[in-house]
Amino acid sequence: MVSIERAQHTFEFLNExxxxxxxxxxxxxxxxxxxxxxxxxxxxxxIAVRLPLPIGAVAIxxxxxxxxxxxxxGSAIAPEVLLTRPLFPEERYExxxxxQLPFSSGATLDQDYLYRTEQVEIRLPQEAAATLSSQKQRFRQSLETSPSTGRAYLVYQLEQALQPAERxxxxLNRTLPTPQPVQRAVRAEDTTWFAALVLGLTALGALGGAIWLLQRLLRR
Incomplete structure (x- = not known):
């Protein structure tokens, strides 16, 4: 009989x-x-082993x-990874x-496990601001740092084993940063035009003041 000692799934969010x-x-x-x-x-x-993937999995x-x-x-909607080699007793196979999966915050992932599975672990990068919740199964949450990359992961470990054919x-919920309003960049020609306008108005003001002063002097 085949069993799964450990199933580990590490998520990477390529974009939103x-x-x-x-x-x-x-x-x-x-x-x-x-x-x-x-x-x-x-x-x-x-086929020795069938490993169903979540609905909608692509780019395997x-x-x-x-x-x-x-x-x-499997099918295009519900694909499976098939192991096509004999498995020998008391040996471990990795x-x-x-x-890839289409993702939106609040998406529910549903995956079949055809064999008894002792341990399931979901790993989410901490900087992705993603969290996991389940109404059916219970998970223990911890924070781990990869010794090779120094990257921090939120690790969710299933508290109980999955029985054969259990789902x-x-x-998954993810808090995305709020988009900032786009500021219009000020072009160099805009500032040049504005400076020229200010200088022109200043010159006109000075000229007008000089004419007014000259008129006052002539009236005396």
């Missing part, structure tokens, strides 16, 4: 509308026989070292891939 997720699954086979189903992937190979990319063992199945459902 798209999130990229790096997923790492650690698989294990329990028992004394290797595991392989009789179902075939689109490439003709037999594999770890190059696993490219020959992974395939994409499957790494990434994908993970959670909502």
């Amino acid at each position: 509308r798209v999130a990229q997720i790096l997923s790492v699954y650690v698989l294990r086979v329990q028992g004394d026989r290797f595991f392989l189903t009789n179902q075939s992937a689109p490439n003709g190979k037999l 990319a594999f770890d190059p070292t696993l490219d020959q063992m992974l395939s994409i199945g 499957v790494i891939f990434s994908y 993970l459902i959670f909502t």
Whole structure:
């Protein structure tokens, strides 16, 4: 029997509308026989494990070292990553891939887990100002710093294991910065024109004053 020891999903918000997720699954086979189903992937190979992705996942990319063992199945709306190699008893297998999701603040993510999953971890970069909430499942929240990059992540760890065919459902909220009003840049020619106007008015004022003074002197 196949189980997932750990599923880790690290989010990166590419912009206000798209999130990229790096997923790492650690698989294990329990028992004394290797595991392989009789179902075939689109490439003709037999499927060992199916890993459904959230609805709407696109731009799926594999770890190059696993490219020959992974395939994409499911449907265009609900894709799956397929592992197409036998899994041997008591060995651990790490499957790494990434994908993108259309994103808007308040979006709900719904993902099937076909196998018992001991640990699920969602990682959100702290600077993204994103938070996770769920009405169905409970998460523990912590703050971790990557030792390699020094980047801080909000880490949400599921408190209980997922049973086979159970769904993970959670909502992501993100506080986006308020757009600032656009200030019209003052062009150099604008300031030059304004300065010339001021100088012209000043000269006219001085000329008018001189004429008035001359008229007063002539009347005496």
